[in-house]
């Protein structure tokens with residue numbers, strides 16, 4: 001988009017001069033557009049489960065004679081309301097991350113601890129599909145940040161890796177330190193991501209396969225949350241993927257320094 005938005009003000013200075021003030025408002029127009037899209041997306045995403053809850057409640061009402069039907073509708077009703085709760089939770093988390101321009105509870109955090117918590121949260125899901133979770137790498141790596149937020153970020157990556165991989169495959173979580181940067185890489189042997197979509201997977205509500213992600217209960221916000229959480233820590237996230245072979249998502253964070261004077265200025269979101 002090559003649209004440039006200028007706000008222009010004209011003032012007359014005496015009879016011979018006019019003053020022309022032009023302000024480049026392209027960026028604020030862009031941000032306003034992003035905000036509007038987000039609100040439109042949220043409405044769209046909420047419409048389906050809210051509609052389903054209404055229909056199921058009606059169906060339940062008229063199915064009261066048949067216990068088997070009642071059970072089925074009640075089960076679906078629970079699923080749809082859980083879905084609504086998940087979407088709401090993710091929207092709140094993402095809005096909070098976007099609004100925050102600094103971390104409030106930053107401390108020195110053990111990366112091993114972060115990964116252990118994230119893996120523990122995903123153990124049941126992995127076992128259910130016979131997927132092996134393997135951690136390896138530098139056990140002493142430390143970063144400066146918000147532990148809970150970092151656990152959420154790694155959790156989302158591991159949960160996706162399990163979600164988009166075949167039963168019986170392997171998910172690896174590796175840590176290494178390269179030139180003062182801690183890299184946490186989550187690798188799967190899953191379906192991979194088409195090249196054209198690689199740039200877009202971090203966008204809010206973007207899914208490679210809309211119907212499938214909704215069906216499996218994904219909110220489409222997981223990677224957007226990871227991206228913002230990592231950016232709030234002064235880091236970034238990259239993805240490598242090959243359809244049919246698998247994907248690797250790599251979070252890169254500044255290594256913690258125990259010397260407070262050289263701590264990175266974190267919280268610069270873009």
Ligand code: ADP
Nearest residue numbers: 160161164201207208213218219220221222223
């Ligand atoms: P979702 O809730 O749909 O998983 P995410 O933001 O976590 O939302 O991911 C966005 C999309 O990126 C997913 O719908 C999926 O198409 C793709 N994706 C994410 N992680 C992986 C992965 N490990 N392997 C293949 N595709 C992935």
